[in-house]
Amino acid sequence: MNRRDALKLVAAAGAAAVGSEGFAYADGATEDRVEKWGKYEIELKGPATGNPFLEVSVGAEFTQGARTVKVDGFYDGEGVYRVRWMPDELGAWQWVTTGNAPGLAGKKGSFTCVEPTAENHGPVGVRDTFHFAHADGKRYFPFGTTCYAWAFQSERMQELTLENLKRTEFNKVRMCILPKSLGPGEPPRHPFPMVNNKPELTHFDPEYFRHFEQRVADLDKLGVQADLILFHPYGKEWGYDTMPQEVNERYVRYVVARMGSLRNVWWSLANEYDLLKTWKMPEWDHLFHVIQETDVAGHLRSIHHSGPMYDYAKPWVTHASLQTYDFDKMAEWKKAWVKPVIFDEVQYEGNISRRWGNLSGEELTRRFWLGVTAGAYCTHGEVIAVKNSVDGLSADGGTMHGESPQRILFLRKLLEETNVGLAQIDGAYYRSANGNAGKPGEVILYYFDYHRPDDYTFPLPEGASYKTELIDPWAMTVTPLPGTFKGKSDITLSGRPYQAVRFRRV
């Protein structure tokens, strides 16, 4: 008898609490110990007849002192019900289950939330208004990529995707939960049971989600945030873009109940929401409310547009997720939204004929620098069609061939090295941004874009000394200048375009 079977036996006898079992998280959790921001799971046996997805509700209340957290559970098929939660405080927790069917309500248990393991920094949230950090305080600089379809491609392609992400070190992936059209017969499974290639929207297919959750957990092992896209307009073949709103809401609740306990999850309510033509704005707003109400972990929430933007000032949106490369608008957006901004699509490095899919690596690298020095973040994507290759287009998963990923990683490491969020310096003569982690003007980063002066007199703040580094974003070199600089400092530059200069306060 393996461990899973054993747990089922226990569950059948009443209720069993498991740690991260069934997931690849190295949480070190046991039945009665789970690390902070790990996944705690209660497994319950209940009715397997009728349609539990519609008819049965299940949940649990987790209590520590005067605090109680109410968590919705979900039906996982074959009479198994689960309640998952990501505990966010150390110490002893008691729980009691709720439910409207025999065997679900009134089960009780307890566990101890212990210190997180080394690589577990908790979920990512907003920090310093325009930036991000993990729950343990570690700053998070999003340098993500786009692999929309990777989790429902072939197993081989999924493995290639993971290998690729490990190599390129992107730390966020935008990925769809609902399938998109890839090719005949693909994907092999759907989130709903399929009847004559039509989804049976009154049920879910738990196996689809179990697999998907595993892929989210695989990303966590690589230190990658999963920016989960709940809706998109690319599944017309099965009507995923025009499901009734009650199905949409049931699906959202099901996804949150299943995956809200995974610490690397972000919610992207939709990709190109405005291309879902039958939707009305109040429906999007309502589903944001549903997520807010049910996601007790409070994961990041946004929505991605194609043409007209969603109003990112709405209070249930935690950050803007843009499709534009109009970085010069950042100043007004910061004022209007007072939130972090991620340029989640700035066009793709690639060679396909679509206008969005054929940037050079140089141009995409340039856009990342423009985004970062505007005080924002960017997301990578690649659509390089390689003849006679089975690598796929990496924007849907697979192996990347582009020249930008290593330059993007170089930029990410520059930010992580100084460990402060940057804000564009308004009115500066050249594009520049600065950031503080204590002392004002601690880091100042210039990006010259297409400008290539032979020299420039940098107006460094008075009363501080700076070490200076010439940075070549494409060659990925950092050349420190001897000595320190203060006040107006004339510095000879390379005369080449697309260069950067960093000043670090001594």
Added chain:
Amino acid sequence: MNRRDALKLVAAAGAAAVGSEGFAYADGATEDRVEKWGKYEIELKGPATGNPFLEVSVGAEFTQGARTVKVDGFYDGEGVYRVRWMPDELGAWQWVTTGNAPGLAGKKGSFTCVEPTAENHGPVGVRDTFHFAHADGKRYFPFGTTCYAWAFQSERMQELTLENLKRTEFNKVRMCILPKSLGPGEPPRHPFPMVNNKPELTHFDPEYFRHFEQRVADLDKLGVQADLILFHPYGKEWGYDTMPQEVNERYVRYVVARMGSLRNVWWSLANEYDLLKTWKMPEWDHLFHVIQETDVAGHLRSIHHSGPMYDYAKPWVTHASLQTYDFDKMAEWKKAWVKPVIFDEVQYEGNISRRWGNLSGEELTRRFWLGVTAGAYCTHGEVIAVKNSVDGLSADGGTMHGESPQRILFLRKLLEETNVGLAQIDGAYYRSANGNAGKPGEVILYYFDYHRPDDYTFPLPEGASYKTELIDPWAMTVTPLPGTFKGKSDITLSGRPYQAVRFRRV
């Protein structure tokens, strides 16, 4: 006795008509024959005492049949008055002078306007609403450069400038009439007599203008239009930016009387007019009216801005002269102004520390392509400081060192080859423009900018066949594809960014 002295003798006796004598135009004009769009000049002797610049008016009426053209003359010093005119119709012309001082009024004469010589195509005007042509119908595609101060630099620098223009083949030069500050003691002469380094604004210095006119004529010999800038904010040292409006108007009238007969003249009322802080808008408008009233040749008129644009919809402006590289606004500007648009400053190829002066040759070349495929034109400028060189910064005259001029010439020749003005194709998937010289869709020019698809299906118009050329704007290569193309045509491209494709109707 040389010819000039002889003419003076004649003039002293009454009035003498000369052709282009004293200028380097190869007009083949004589006293009684002047080529069409050549310069006809009447020299008169009048008072040399008092202040003729203020007190004496002179002019002439040129008559052919029922048509009379009234032209203002000017005082050229030492008791010499001149009336200049550029005849615009072949055949016999009679004239009679006017004036308010002894010896000026009532002189009569005649001449015959003969066919222009080969290189004389007449002044440039607007053609097809958004484009330009010479008076004889020959299309003119402005690919100009900027040499603000060249005509009042050292003689050596002036010669270098002319040599440079001959080599680079720019066909328009933006140049200031009023001096700008260059260095101590420069320029050697001013348009006004100088007293204690202050201009005596009640007089002009005819020698300054004689020299200047010669330089304008030198440009004509090279086939270069002289886009003459009447006012600018760079002469603060002498108060040229804050002269009384009556002086401004007298200066405009004097300049028009002296140079309106030169066929390669354009009037740029000011450079960066909005930096002349004491001026009011009605003053600019009024001086446009003065030019309209006095310039019987009707040369092109515009004004160049720094920040806020002049309202180019005003009827006395013949074309827009912009300082911006926001090519995407062309569609709305065309609608608003219904005039040609020249992006007269799109920043400079260079290496200086000023933001406007350090583009790479690649970037400036790119901007020309963006401008032309937007249905507009661009103007070049260079500020490359070369160590230990006396070549100067070519934006003020001297020798160019940049990499863009030959690419700009390449683009100009592409346009001249098809000889039609281009209009951006609205709503096209990639940036493209077309033009007709009879047949619709005769020429279609695509510019892919930073896009680099491996191939693209071009939606060629139905019912026509096209020859196709792959164009590399930087390598300056034109690679014809075999055969002809019609309708939707999938064409393999180089995979490199910044490429172009041209289709020419068979």
